[in-house]
Amino acid sequence: MQADTPTTLRPGLRPRLIVVMGVSGTGKTTFATALHEALGWPWQDADPLHSAASRAKMAAGIALDDQDRAGWLTRCHDWLARQAARGEGGILACSALKRRYRDRLGLGLPAPWQPIIIHLCASPAQLAERLTQRTNHFMPASLLPSQLATLEPPQPDELAWSFDATAPVQATLTHVLARLAALPDTGQAGSQPTPQQDMAAWDIITPAP
Ligand SMILES: Nc1ncnc2c1ncn2[C@@H]1O[C@H](COP(=O)(O)OP(=O)(O)O)[C@@H](O)[C@H]1O
Ligand SMILES: O=C(O)[C@H](O)[C@@H](O)[C@H](O)[C@H](O)COP(=O)(O)O
Numbered sequence: 001m002q003a004d005t006p007t008t009l010r011p012g013l014r015p016r017l018i019v020v021m022g023v024s025g026t027g028k029t030t031f032a033t034a035l036h037e038a039l040g041w042p043w044q045d046a047d048p049l050h051s052a053a054s055r056a057k058m059a060a061g062i063a064l065d066d067q068d069r070a071g072w073l074t075r076c077h078d079w080l081a082r083q084a085a086r087g088e089g090g091i092l093a094c095s096a097l098k099r100r101y102r103d104r105l106g107l108g109l110p111a112p113w114q115p116i117i118i119h120l121c122a123s124p125a126q127l128a129e130r131l132t133q134r135t136n137h138f139m140p141a142s143l144l145p146s147q148l149a150t151l152e153p154p155q156p157d158e159l160a161w162s163f164d165a166t167a168p169v170q171a172t173l174t175h176v177l178a179r180l181a182a183l184p185d186t187g188q189a190g191s192q193p194t195p196q197q198d199m200a201a202w203d204i205i206t207p208a209p
Helices: 028-039 052-059 066-086 099-106 124-133 141-150 169-182
Strands: 017-021 043-045 090-093 116-121 160-164
Touching (some): 028 043, 066 099, 160 169
Parallel strands (some): 017 116, 043 090, 116 160
């Protein structure tokens, strides 16, 4: 989609790393693409970074475990690290279901490049409906319960914003761009944005359409 983003927001935004997280079907790919189109920062879907064996496992309806995800998280981390080293910023659409997975993604990155987490949330019923309708994807709807059971939502000390994944993409995009513009500049080494900014970790933002 082509995002209708006020161009005035872009010059003030220094490149950052963003991880769009959530269980299958929350709209990570959709939203990461929209962010990429609005900001111009490169984006990467984490799905192709899974091993062929992991993709086959999920396609067969078997949930991944920590061991399956270890190499994948390393590849996701390495993509983020590369984008930081290039100074380009980057947007990663990655389920990042557990706290330690998200910590792995940011491991060793300098403070100004610690990823901002955008967590997309929806009810199990809404997600089940979406996944049942999505036909061109290896991930079966039958894995939704295990995804939800594995999910550890962001905690207060994480730099994370949670959004209602059923809000229109454009509304969430506008909200996220405004939040990014309001972040303190963390260009100097040692300074870091405040986790959660002005909200509790469990607050879910529902942007007005
Ligand atoms: N904000 C939204 N409102 C309605 N449908 C959406 C929204 N975001 C994504 N979708 C739809 O939900 C389905 C899953 O989206 P997708 O981006 O593939 O999710 P994920 O990458 O998290 O699995 C797709 O059919 C997509 O078009
Ligand atoms: O760690 C996992 O179990 C996977 O990353 C999983 O969370 C992800 O959902 C699938 O890769 C399907 O991809 P979509 O999230 O795009 O449906």
